[in-house]
Amino acid sequence: MKKLSARRRHPLAAVVVLLLALAATGGLYAAFAPAGKAQADETSQSLTIKEGKKLYEVGCASCHGTGGQGSSDGPSLVGVGAAAVDFQVGTGRMPASTSQMAQIPRKKVVYTQAQIDQLAAYVASLGAGPNVPTKQQYGPAGADIAQGGELFRTNCAQCHNATGEGGALTHGKYAPSLAGVAPKHIYEAMQTGPQNMPSFPDTTMSEKNKKDIIAYLNAVNGDETENPGGLKLGGLGPVSEGLFGWIFGLGTLIVVAVWVAARTAKAKKS
Secondary structure, eight states, X not given: OHHHHHHHTSTTXXXXXXXXXXXXXXXXXXXXXXXXXXXXXXXXXXXXXXXXXXXXXXXXXXXXXXXSOOBTTBOOOTTOHHHHHHHHHHTXXXXXXXXXXXXXXXXXXXXXXXXXXXXXXXXHHHSOOOOOOOHHHHSSTTOOHHHHHHHHHHHTHHHHOTTSOOEEOSTTOEEOOOTTOOHHHHXXXXXXXXXXXXXXXXXXSOHHHHHHHHHHHHHHHSOTXXXXXXXXXXXXXXXXXXXXXXXXXXXXXXXXXXXXXXXHHHHHHO
């Protein structure tokens, strides 16, 4: 007992006890921490990026450079983010055709969604940028269609027209129709601003506002057989509708007035 008591009073006793406690705590953490899952996720992400790099070197590097730095044939991809890749490749705009055009059109998609995800992961690894949105961000749940219509008419209708039918721009460029475009791609377009379109990051247009706009477009383009305003005249907005009313409506009234006057004059002569 005297020996044990003497050891407890030894100057290094507290240090030894502390070291033993730390070793026990570290051992327990190593035994119970979910390190395996974290390592598996990291390995999976590394493999995704690796496969994406292979696809990039075959289909993209000739224009955008071997490291995404850009060239005379294509812009830099550093910092564009995964959302830009998912939009451009997921709508068939990339890879671009060799012909020189004022604007790259939507085409048949070349890659599978799994390959698009791999390409997006590799480009995202080159520099921070917008991520691919989740269904919760662009889904209809909690969206305000009326508010989305106001936002769309204020920010988008100048190019895409009142219901997203699209329209001509300058120098052979155009705003494409938004009918049939996946909600995810509409959200990504607002995030990244492809081609002539300005970008609307969350600091400019909130996530909720983007959701509202997408809900509005789904409402006006979702079912062609149910148009609450009747014949939509191409959905080009009040200018075309007013012109239609002026020419055909007023024209019909003039024809009726002439017919009535002619009948009245004929009746007086009789």
